[in-house]
Amino acid sequence: MTGPALIFDKPNAYIGQSTPRADTNRLLEGRGRFVDDIQLPRMLHAAFLRSPYAHAEIRGLDTSAAKAAPGVVRVLTGADLEGVVEPYVGVLTHLKGLRSAPQMPLAVDRARWQGEPLAMVLARSRAEAEDAAALIEADLDPIPAACDAETALDPDAPVIHPEFGSNLAWERLVDVGDVDAAFARDDVQVVSRTLRFGRHTGVTLETRAAVAEYDPSEDRLTFHYSGQAPHMMQFIFAKHLGLAEENVRVVANDVGGSFGIKIHTYGDEVATAAAAKLLGRPVKFVADRYESFLSDIHARDHVVEARMAVDKAGKIVALDFDDLTGIGPYSMYPRTSAIEANQVLNLTGAPYDLENYRARGRVVFQNKNMMCQYRAVGHPIAMAICDGLLEDAAAKIGMDVVEMRRVNLMRDDSYPRASASGMKLDDLSHQKALNVLVETMGYDALRAEQAELRARGVYRGIGFVSMVEVTNPSPMFYGIGGAPIASQDGATVRLDAGGGLRVSSSVTEQGQGTNAILAQIAAGVFGVPIERVTVTTGDTDTVPYGGGTWASRGAGIGGEAMLQAAHALKEQVLEVAAVMLQSDAATLDIQNGSVVDGSGARMTLSDLARTVYYRGNELPSDLKPELIATRHYRVTDFPFVFTNGAMAAHVEVDTETGLVKVLNFWAVEDCGRVINPKLVDEQVRGGVVQGIGGALYEECIYSEDGQLMNATMADYLVPMAVEMPDIVVRHVETPTKTSVLGAKGAGEAGTGGAPAAVMNAVNDALRPLGATLWQMPMTPERILKALGKV
């Protein structure tokens, strides 16, 4: 793509600099405005009665005592919302065959997971609402549950939606080349493993929260929420509460983390909006930590049977796997819960030259909390399958794992091309990234040290991953399948009379620094000091229409829209300046808040704007100044813009206790143009920490009858700072040709890649002891069992 190429070299081009975030002081001084900070007149507080059972018939809900409790204004059950809320179904047409049942915000007739909302109490305070919720007499009849995904398809398994006849939600097969013939060759070695990936969840610092207010005089709903996709929610509330779309305003102010948890339709939030409409009073719902564990979407939960054939030279001849994933009792609305399995099929092996590839994915219903898109959707599974088997095969044929990658990685000069699964790839740098990684970590010295320590009974391991990340999605991700999710985003840049820029964007900020990079782009491209830029995001009333933030699209798509808008405004301003200065616009530029030419500053932007706004009489009547510009951007030609990375973990396994200490972690990431190095590095580091969490610590542990056993921060182990290694981040910059900015996403690489690297490192440490482990998290008990010590 061509465009304003000079924007990266100007004096105050902020792109590429670690500019401090404008919102840092505000947040650190406690001036953030989160949903729970909102206090409205006549506001009620909601508490939910949730199902204590994984599967139960609802015989009756006697709410009379709750209704009579102090402070209670209303108690709503599923039946009360029938006719108020149109049921929703989490299917998309491009995921052919995907099925799910209609869902209501509060369960009707049957509860299908422990934690599903059954009834809602609205009271003067949350405490009174909880007291009353405890007084609801729920006549529930527990029925047999299908909790374990691995047995949910058995003929005798309880069927969660009887009308479907089985618990299968979706199935897809990819079959490329001749896999059976490749495995049958007599010159190949085959490794086969069963990989298990436990359920984990996002654990946002700020829990899900909503304040809904409804004005019956205008039939208008305002929904403040802690979320990532305001325009998507606008559509959903309009459709399912029977409102005109333009009468729904969704606002997401400061958001304390999301990780993909906050892009879905949750029953408790829909019920909050419905209650506000029914009662004509503002309603607040803030999930407590316990209900977060029970109701925030979970992620992963895969069992994969996989095998790989390699020849004597280490070339991967074929890869074949069968992935089974449990998604809870419904497919989540509106993104569906089949996307992760779809990603696993699309992404596995994508860094490598691979001719024979077969993958089956099955998505099954089960009586557990719902599973859906969480940071690095499908990536940790896809990377662990291929890179896990690659390192296993390397051990089998006695080849170094780096050398084996060099044999198989796609060549950096071989793009554009496609992966075995048909993904279009361009501008990737696997070979270069691996070279930088090996050099950065001092690979040879580490291997020498490892051998020396092994002789002394110290078991260290080194594990790698070469990976791709899906970023900058086009309409092919959701829109094509009928989802109300924009893939294009917009930016508006306005020059105000004082010479400052007010910009707005349809991507959102949830702690990752999106607003900061938007300001950098606007200031740098237009030509003002960054302090003069004010950014607004997260309000459907004021920002351009767009998709919000997910799939690492804020910088690549929202950033490009901002670049185009700032550039357009600059041209508009220079047109005005040229008339006022009687110059040729081509000789003028905007730098540091002034219009300049070769001789220096000619006019401040404030002077220009005040003339336009206050004294238009001084301008020629045929000049029609526009000091505002809006541009939109979407990815064309590619379904997604892939990034790549190479990572390595260095671990020490205590073979007596089963504890794993991650000693070092290195990540080389190619996200195209880096807009703010510090923010990108922290995205990578935070992602790696979440990846280490999935590999070693985090797991939603369920009992056989579907009870979540560790729904507290004491028992659900998030990775903590003390246990984390230093994470060294390096960059290779291969800008994408799909935009002028050249930025790809960076938000999910660490989460997608780290689990495979850690798993490989642990297995590298365990192999000399005749043990390997293929289940995440790799807990001490599982490691001791693998070692035969327990």
Next chain:
Amino acid sequence: MKPADFRYARPATLDEALTLMAGEGEIAALAGGQSLMPMMNFRIAQPEVLVDLNAVADLAGVTEMDGTVRIGAMTRYSDLARHDVLARLPLVARALPHVAHPSIRNRGTLGGSLALADPAAELPAVALALGAKVHLASTHGTRSVAADDFFQGLYETDRAEDELVTAIDLPAATAQETYGFHEVARRHGDYAMAGVALTRRDDGLRIAFFSVSDRPVRAKAAETVLRDDPTKLDLAIEALDEIDFTGDLNGGPDMKRHLAGVVLRRAWAEVLA
């Protein structure tokens, strides 16, 4: 996560507190609140009356007499950690940094920990290893119980419902005394997967495990083996079969059995060092 309704009392003296404890209904004493408040917020604990001991001045503080250190029940971990007396309580000093996190140690109390008797907590096992004496009081009078008799089951102690733990006596370390402590935890500050505290004095050896059973437990057979021959560690580890191992989210009884041997081996190395 809001507690059910309860009545709240904040006595200023021990007598007032004991009178309140003798009242009708389900009564809970609030010390540091690091376990009780979460349990109330989860509505697992729903006391009708909460007796807040934080204003009872004479329950806190440390005194020493004739080789015995008396620690008031309301003495907070962080105050104890900074106290000079720790020079005479090296095992306590060794264990305290493993108790949760600083913010929890700032509120949590020694008496609260012993009265709760969480099987995974460090200090009850340390009390057992040191042969502590637990002082109790009620409106009927006072008594003291050896730590060996105090811990009776999962969150069960010899404390009667109307009694308060008032103080804990610990023997000051002698010049000849050696000690060991080891725990393995998933993350720094977590409850351990398994742990052990032990002391060796002229008058004997005491080994107390935590987070392996339903309560802090002595390993008396192992004590006998090692007292007779400090080199017979493998035999002592075999003797741990005497313990009734119970699993938790970290692993089953087999895992606990295995880790008990590991932590004993590591703690014993400290003793011999």
